Amino acid sequence: MPTTKMLHLLLAMLLLALTACSKQEDGSPGQRGNPSPPISLEARKQEAGKVDPALISAHNRLGLQLHRELVGQAEAGDNVLLSPYSIWTALSMAYNGSAGTTASEMASVFGLKDMPLSEFNAGNRILARLLEGEDSGVRLNIANAIWHQQGVPFKDSFIQAGKDSYGAEVQEVDFASDKSTKTINRWISKETGGKIEKMLVQPLPKSTIAVLANAIYFNGAWTDPFNPKYTKEEPFMLADGSERTLPMMHTANMLPYKETPDWQAVRLPYGDGRMDMLVILPAAGSSLDQLEQQLWADPALWQQPFDEASVQLGLPRFKAEYGGDLKDPLIRLGMKQAFQPDGADFSHMADIRPLFLSKVLHRMVLDVNEKGTEAAAATVIGAESGSMPMKVHEMTVNRPFFLAIEDTQTRAWLFIGSVNDPE
Structure with a gap:
């Protein structure tokens, strides 16, 4: 156990946005007791009304501000993926321990x-309840x-807020032992369905006093799956003008769609439509x-409902991942x-100085394919017009694009990313 003198040198390490967005058939996250039953769409509408739209x-x-920062520091042609929800949630837990200028x-x-902090925590608690759960396809x-x-007294109010508002598991460990790194990696692997097996590749510094972590695992089946027999190898134009051949999935369906001269x-x-890509x-x-410049300036245009239209869509089947430290962007x-040893004030977390954030680690894994999951619905909807022929919009995603996985009622963006190279 660290000595009293060493306690004044300890760091607070925040590990957040440990994200797996998966559409594979292997693995599922661990469950703490029985999974929550899904809320009906009608009940969700009522609950969603309790969340302040400002939140x-x-x-x-x-999420978009961090996306802008990460794109700015990325190499040309790199994919940039992140989970605004996961980052927000982990930072929210740390926020409960902050005070003064840090807060x-x-x-x-x-x-x-x-x-107010109480309203902030209540909003996050309702949002988590709306998002978490399981329906026939999500x-x-x-x-x-x-x-x-272990042995370091943390404030009861901080620990209780973590449990009550964020459902956090709380555990004492000895960070001087390498077992602590293995413990955290095992938890992350379990909660991301094995998609992120080794988040920490190096042992934690022995001066670590706390680790706050969020993991979010998404496994979604398309409401209308792509038929694999229509997937074929097609060219994808990279930003530098070169081409890459990729498996392109195809579907023709009635979908929410919007276009301008600048984008589609x-x-x-x-699943049942409570979430979409x-x-x-x-x-x-x-x-x-x-496109990114427009999104960063004002995303409102893309957060509004779209009209249904007949769409012939081509979308790459791909896997992508991204990881890094969000300290500098923040x-x-x-x-x-919060990152200054001589200035950070986390006195609502523990009466220890210096106590500051040393890292904000983020990783996201994304896997897009035809079916979604083994619970994928096999429903195919055909639309016909008995009078005027309907205009068909062709949209082939064969060049760099932006995506977001969103909750359709609150319009919260759970995952966002710029995909420059879908291989």
Whole structure:
């Protein structure tokens, strides 16, 4: 156990956005007791009305701000994927332990400086209840955890907030032992259905005092699966002008769709329609960079309902992943003091100084294919017009694009990303 003198040198490490967005048939996250039954769509509408729209707006805005920062530091042609929900949730747990200027800066980065902490936590609790659960084609598992150094007294109010508002598992560990790293990696692997098996590749510093983690596992079956017999190898144009041959899935269906001279956008529903994937494709004469600039400035246009239209869609079958440390992007957004050993104030977490955030690790895995999951619905809907022929919109995603997996009622973006190379 660390000595009293060593306690003043301990770091707080925040591991967050440990994300697996999966559509594979192997593996599923661990369950803490029986899984929650899904809320009916009607009940969800009523519950969603209890969430302050300002919280959802701030949640999506923070995700896009981090996306902008990560795109800015990425190599040309790299994919950039992240989970706004997972990042938001883990930072929210840390926010409950902050005080003074540290808390003010975090609230400013959240974009909710005037929202009381109790209301903030209540909104997050309702949103989690809306999102988590299982229907005939969608499973979303959300897990939070707090590991803290054994023998170090943490504030009861902080621990209780983690349990009550975020359903966090709380466990004492000895960070001086390499077993702590294995414990955390096992938990992450279990909660992401084995999609992220080794988040921590190096042992944690022995000066670590706490690890806060969020894991979110999404397994969604398309409401209308792609027929594998129509998947064929086709060219995908990379941003540098070169081509790559990829398996392109095809479907023709009535889908929520919108287009302008600069882009096309379509929503592909999962399960009973409570969640969907939004795909935005820049026009051939435009670029993903130009689309991103519009998204970062104001995403409202893409967060509105689309009209149904007849769409012939081509979408790549692909796997992609992204990982990195969000510390520098968060500092650039204004969350500075939380990372300063001599300035951070997490006195609502523990009476220890210095106590500060050292890392904000993020990883996301995305896998898109024809069926979705083994519970995929086999329903095929055909639309016919008895009078005027309907206009058919062709949308072939054969160049860099943006995607978001969203809750259709709250419009919360759970996962977002720029896909430059779908191989």
